[in-house]
Amino acid sequence: MTEATMQAEVAAPTEGKEGDVATPVLWEDVQAEHFTMLRLAPLPTDRATGGRPLRFVEFGRAERHNREFSLLRMSYHLPSQKTRKEQNHLDIWVDHASRAVRVGPESGLQIEPWNRGLGRFMLAQGIHWAQKRWSEYRIEGTALANKDALNEDTRLRRDHFLKTQGFEVVYADAQHLKGSIKDAKVGNLNNTWNTDKVQIVEILDAAQMLQQAEQKILEQEVAIKKAEDKVNKYRRDDSGLRFTIACLVTFAVFQAGLLIWIATHR
Incomplete structure (x- = not known):
């Protein structure tokens, strides 16, 4: 289940000369290096997601920098839970040449378990990281996945998630199917999350x-x-x-x- 699908146009930067058949993706193999434990507070049962008991989550992150790009890679790991590769994963790419910030992966931010505040926490961490050095850069606007608009409740959750972080969501049709977010200045975004749901445990x-x-x-x-x-x-x-x-x-x-x-x- 997608907590907030931001289909960012993050074609990860590549290395190698032009014309190479298989150029390696820049920092493709980077894995989390620094870890923090998060406490997911027990919440009332939700009609869409079911029970929400007390849980603890391992939050990992890693950074890479060079002249052209910077990367913050974040991920979650839950004990005794198997997830797909694209789940619980978020990249924040900074392109210094174009002074732009992009969000990945292309499949969007997919959090499991969802509706626990993890998506907002992860994005807030990425915004805070970018604001420390590149608050004048911009996050490029991008189209939102149509599949999230097929269910009204899911669409409203997604839009609330994005607006809470400071993004402007617009629609090109009255049915609210063709949605997108506008370009936004990094410094104008909100880097907070719901601390009643997610707490960092030192x-x-x-x-x-x-x-x-x-x-x-x-x-x-x-x-x-x-x-x-x-x-x-x-x-x-x-x-x-x-x-x-x-x-x-x-x-x-x-x-x-x-x-x-x-x-x-x-």
Whole structure:
């Protein structure tokens, strides 16, 4: 599911001489090098996406620079979840010759799980990175994918996502199918995200969370042991009461039988 498809015209810059049959893509093999843990806050169940429990995500990034281009590559990794190559991945390309910023991949920003604030967080990180050095550059306008406009709810989510970050969404038709975003100055974009949904967890915070979790586990173990001791005590008391009741019943039956015998043998 596409949280916000920005079909950026990012034909990644290539190396090599003109006429080469297979020129390698610039920085194609770059992988994330610096990692941060993100906390996805538990949210109410959404009718479109279902349950949204507490989750933790690994956010990775890597940078490359040369005279012609700069690149910020970002990605997410979720434990025990398989994703396609184009999912949870975003590139921010800076073309210094044309003073332009482009967003990739060409297939658009595809986040899984979606509707958790991850797409906005990732794009905000890219905008913040570009604004630090190239706030006067522009992000080129581009057409938006028609497939996201087929469902009204998906289209509204996408448009809200883009407008929140400072992009202007326009449509060439009354049916809102042929959408695009206009050119935008990098410095005019919004580099914030919804911190109620996504929080960056620092190392010390993570250690504190683990310590608190361990403390709660120990407290629960103590409480469980106390409860088990009470249950065992009640079981022992119950067994004693059952034995006493059985003795009383036996004695009552014996007395009744004795009285009957006396009454019938006078």
